[in-house]
Amino acid sequence: MKTIHNKWIGIALVIVTFLGPNLYGQGVRASLFDEADKSMLLAKSAQAEVLSPRTFNKAMDEYNAAKKEYDAGEELSEIREKIANATDKFQEATENTKVSAVMFSSVLSARKDAINAEAHLFVKEMWVNAEEEMKEAAEELEKGDADDAKEKANEATALYRKAELESIKANYLTNAKKLLQKADDSKVDKVSPKTIAEAKGLVKGAEKELLENRYDTDDARHLAKEAEYKALLAMHIAKEEKSLDERDFETEDYLLMNYQTLTKIGETLDMNLKFDQGTDRPVSEITARIENDQLRIANLESSVYNEQITNGNLKALLGEQQKIIQTMEGKLSDEALKGQKRQQALQSRIDRMAEVSSKFEEVQQIFDQEEALVFRQKNDVIIRMVGVNFDVGKSQIKQEDYALLTKVQEAMNLFKDASISIEGHTDSQGGDEANLKLSKERADAVLTYLNANTTMDKARFSTSGFGESKPIANNETAAGRKLNRHIDVVIKPKLPELLTRLPATNSGE
Incomplete structure (x- = not known):
């Protein structure tokens, strides 16, 4: 040990x-x-x-x-x-x-923005020059020369701002410019000059957008992505032309090949497309079929939801009836009386939901498809006014839209006790705050028109602007952006409340 x-x-x-x-x-x-x-x-x-x-x-x-x-x-x-x-x-x-x-508050702000734009990575030389100028400005101030310090700080601010902008350009446009350079090296402009010219125009548009509004890059990003696509498309066109030449394709062969692609889509949709008048009509038929199917799916989902609610209500109603039968002994007990009241409330709700479903079908008959899409979200009835088109950046109602708004009034009058919300939506182009403001102004404009032309209780109405926050389509396409610029009229029918608890009776229950 x-x-x-x-x-x-x-x-x-x-x-x-x-x-x-x-x-x-x-x-x-x-x-x-x-x-x-x-x-x-x-x-x-x-x-x-x-x-x-x-x-x-x-x-x-x-x-x-x-x-x-x-x-x-x-x-x-x-x-x-x-x-x-x-x-x-x-x-x-x-x-x-x-x-x-x-x-140095201004130059520090510019420096921070340049850092956020990662100028030290994308435009390193510009960043170094700005940093050197900033250092000299600070050293002059330490020496006690405020005038020289201020002058150099202004120069540094300009350098930081330039570095920031060039960094943003590099971040968004580098790939597009590389693709355009590749297209130029391959002399693609000889085969697809219009597409290449469009791509270059989009790049210039993106640069202009960044110069004018560098802190809201949504539009510039979209233009840059579109430029990339057009450059790739131009190169693909050149490649296809070479392939068609090698196969000795004539105009007839090329058109039939394109018709075959659309024919396959039509067959998938169980449609027999004809091309004797070109492709415009078949494309319109396909588009209409898809839009109808989308609307049908939305309404089916709503119908399934309502059937589930109805089935639940009926099940609860049956349960209340069974309780009443079990508790009846000569006269109705307090519990049976409560059950009766719950049963009545359930029946009232079921009847009201059936009434709403019937009125919804009436509303669908009021509008043509190019005027409005009518569908349901749970118990709400939505009227999406695709036929109302505002001018870009404007919120004024046009005279040509008065007839459609009159139909909206007709639909609203079917729901006497419903609350009604008018919702404005925009696409993603423009600043977030501007889009929120614009969407609210458009909703307010619709409400102003309706209030001026209806006797309905104004307290039932409200407006909201959602800007670009709730897109229903792809903002990267013109068609998608058009769909995202819309007004929704949301009708919220009043349904009887379910009685889950009743006050105690004299027996103390």
């Missing part, structure tokens, strides 16, 4: 021998550099590297020299002196930022 005890003592001595000095050294270093480390962190958090570079760099020189001497085992007195100097300079640099942050 004594031997084991001595063994552990020996191991402990070895650990102390090897680790002791190291642990002690770490403790000494932490003690020496603690205040300087804290001062350095405070200086960095105040952006002293940018706002007071001369003083901050002097602090770093003293700090690094102290570290080097400490690692070399130099005299502690000299090390402490350098650490003290570093600490003082860090604190001085931090204090300097309080003045320079105010003077």
Whole structure:
């Protein structure tokens, strides 16, 4: 036992021998550099590297020299002196930022925007030039020359803004420009000049959009993506022409090949398409079939939901009837009376839902398909006014839309006690805030017209603007964007509440 005890003592001595000095050294270093480390962190958090570079760099020189001497085992007195100097300079640099942050507020904002645009990655040389100008501005202020500092800060601001813009352009347009260069190298413009010209025009449009509104990049992104597509399409056209030439295709062969593609789509939809008048009519027939199917699916989903609710209500109604039968003994008990009231409420709700379904069918008959889509979402009746078209960026109702709005009034009059919400929607082009405002203004314009031409209680109406937040189609296509620019009239019929709890009777229940 004594031997084991001595063994552990020996191991402990070895650990102390090897680790002791190291642990002690770490403790000494932490003690020496603690205040300087804290001062350095405070200086960095105040952006002293940018706002007071001369003083901050002097602090770093003293700090690094102290570290080097400490690692070399130099005299502690000299090390402490350098650490003290570093600490003082860090604190001085931090204090300097309080003045320079105010003077350089504009350039700091521009610098932040350039960082957010990743200018240091996309346009590195521009970023370096802007940083150098900013450094010189801050150094001039440290020297006490406020005029030169302000002048250089203005120059730095311009450089940061330029770097930011070019970075955004590079981020969004690099791929499109590469594709266009590839198309030019392949001389695609000889085969598909119109498509290539369109792609180049889209790139210019994106650049113009970024120049005018760099902080709302939705439109620029869309234009850039469309330019990429057009460049790829032009190259595909050139490739197809070469392939057709190699196969000695005539015009007849090419047209029949295209008709065959549409024929396959028609067969999938169980349609017998004819092309003796070209492709316009078959394409319209396919589009109409798809739109009808989409509307039918929406209404079927609504019907399934309503059937489920009705079945649930009927099941609950049957349950209440069984309870009444079980509790009837000569006269109706309190529980049976409660059951009767619940049964009556259920029956009232079922009758009302049947009435809403009947009126929904009436509303469907009011509108032509090109005027409005009518469908249900749970118990709500939605009239999507696809026939109302506002001018771009405008919210005025056109005279040509009055007839359709009169039909909307006719539909609303079928639901005497319903609350009615008018909802405005836009596509994704334009800024988020502008789209929200525009969609609300359009909804308000519809409500203003309806209020002026109906005797319905105005308290039943409300308006909402959703901007681009609830798209119903793809914003990347013109057809999709047109669908997303719409007004929904949401009719919310009032349904009787279900009685889940009744007040206690005189018997104390």
